[in-house]
Amino acid sequence: MKITKIRARVFEWQGPTVPPQGNFCSNAMDLVWDNKAHAGADDTMDTFRFHGWTVVEVETDTGLVGLGNVALAPRIAKAIIDQYLAPHALGQDPWDYEYINQRMYRATHAWGRKGVAMAAISAIDIAIWDILGKAVNKPVFKLLGGRTKEKIPCYYSKLYRTDLKDMQREAETFMKQGFKAFKMRFGYGPQHGQQGVVENLKSVEAVREVIGYDNDLMLECYMGWNVEYAKRILPKLEKYQPRWLEEPVIADDIDGYAELNRLTSIPISGGEHEFSLYGFKQLLEKKAVSVVQYDTNRVGGITMAHKINALCEAYSVPVIPHAGQMHNYHLTMSSLNCPMSEYFPMFDVEVGNELFYYIFAGEPVAENGFVQLRDDVPGLGLTLRTDYLDQFRIVE
Numbered sequence: 422m423k424i425t426k427i428r429a430r431v432f433e434w435q436g437p438t439v440p441p442q443g444n445f446c447s448n449a450m451d452l453v454w455d456n457k458a459h460a461g462a463d464d465t466m467d468t469f470r471f472h473g474w475t476v477v478e479v480e481t482d483t484g485l486v487g488l489g490n491v492a493l494a495p496r497i498a499k500a501i502i503d504q505y506l507a508p509h510a511l512g513q514d515p516w517d518y519e520y521i522n523q524r525m526y527r528a529t530h531a532w533g534r535k536g537v538a539m540a541a542i543s544a545i546d547i548a549i550w551d552i553l554g555k556a557v558n559k560p561v562f563k564l565l566g567g568r569t570k571e572k573i574p575c576y577y578s579k580l581y582r583t584d585l586k587d588m589q590r591e592a593e594t595f596m597k598q599g600f601k602a603f604k605m606r607f608g609y610g611p612q613h614g615q616q617g618v619v620e621n622l623k624s625v626e627a628v629r630e631v632i633g634y635d636n637d638l639m640l641e642c643y644m645g646w647n648v649e650y651a652k653r654i655l656p657k658l659e660k661y662q663p664r665w666l667e668e669p670v671i672a673d674d675i676d677g678y679a680e681l682n683r684l685t686s687i688p689i690s691g692g693e694h695e696f697s698l699y700g701f702k703q704l705l706e707k708k709a710v711s712v713v714q715y716d717t718n719r720v721g722g723i724t725m726a727h728k729i730n731a732l733c734e735a736y737s738v739p740v741i742p743h744a745g746q747m748h749n750y751h752l753t754m755s756s757l758n759c760p761m762s763e764y765f766p767m768f769d770v771e772v773g774n775e776l777f778y779y780i781f782a783g784e785p786v787a788e789n790g791f792v793q794l795r796d797d798v799p800g801l802g803l804t805l806r807t808d809y810l811d812q813f814r815i816v817e
């Protein structure tokens with residue numbers, strides 16, 4: 422079998438989006454003095470909205486087509502795929518996936534290694550694994566280690582910082598749908614001072630009041646704090662028994678992560694902005710995180726994520742990939758060291774994590790706090806939707 426064609430298209434959402442709501446998610450830009458959070462403007466997350474997605478189709482001489490995707494800097498990812506990566510995959514046998522992944526990784530090493538180049542590599546690699554599953558009529562997880570769970574426990578992920586009563590209603594709604602784990606977002610960070618600390622604690626208190634202590638609560642900072650602020654608030658958060666506190670500082674502050682991870686009983690998680698096997702080796706060696714959260718469509722694809730799963734298992738650090746989505750669910754299903762998945766229900770398009778549902782069909786819908794992968798659906802189990810196509814601008 423040979424790869425004969427690689428097509429990368431950018432799907433840019435033109436449909437309605439949920440209007441931004443002020444400090445609804447602390448993020449890495451908050452420390453920049455004139456970020457919208459300070460100016461009181463209505464969108465503190467504007468540099469972290471993903472309203473475009475690159476869809477990659479890899480075709481073979483046997484007529485198989487594999488689907489891959491990347492959500493970071495989609496137009497740049499497409500350019501990297503077209504100009505730098507496709508030549509290294511075309512003509513290759515998709516079963517030589519390690520060789521292809523290494524070729525793409527090494528060919529772009531002078532400027533790749535982290536960020537959008539790795540995300541672009543991921544998209545082609547994911548499509549290759551979709552082909553491999555289809556070639557042998559097996560779901561991808563069966564090629565990685567098989568079924569390690571009857572079904573995958575998942576946690577409800579949203580609870581952006583809005584009106585506390587609205588957050589409580591949201592938590593209640595998804596508790597009633599059977600979720601037993603919830604991730605919420607902080608709205609405030611160092612630039613909001615003690616009043617922001619109080620507001621952050623109030624939001625955790627409010628959600629705990631609804632979900633109680635029989636359910637897991639995870640706290641998301643999305644790189645919006647710094648070590649000093651985190652050291653100040655972490656001891657105040659311990660009584661809420663969070664399962665983890667996510668991305669307190671920027672991804673490059675690995676020593677900061679390690680200091681915070683040693684500081685309190687609250688496990689620090691991260692990894693959705695880390696790339697390659699070596700990036701995670703560094704995180705693990707420094708004990709920077711207690712939960713690894715790579716995203717398979719960023720880290721280097723399924724080939725790389727599978728290696729990272731093994732590395733994390735050796736360090737006894739669980740892997741709970743970022744975002745849910747089929748390219749991650751297959752890794753989670755195939756490893757006992759992946760206890761659960763993140764899950765975004767299909768909502769109106771807001772930050773963009775939900776856009777995946779508008780492009781691909783086949784994503785499992787959570788039932789009673791679990792998602793299921795079928796044994797009889799080959800490859801990733803995704804197809805391209807046509808019913809929302811009119812709400813996308815497609816860049817060929």
Ligand SMILES: O=C(O)C(=O)C[C@@H](O)CO
Nearest residue numbers: 578641643743744772774
């Ligand atoms: O789902 C996550 O972990 C994210 O970081 C999503 C991002 O949009 C901030 O919540």
Ligand SMILES: [Mg+2]
Nearest residue numbers: 641667668693
């Ligand atoms: Mg996150």
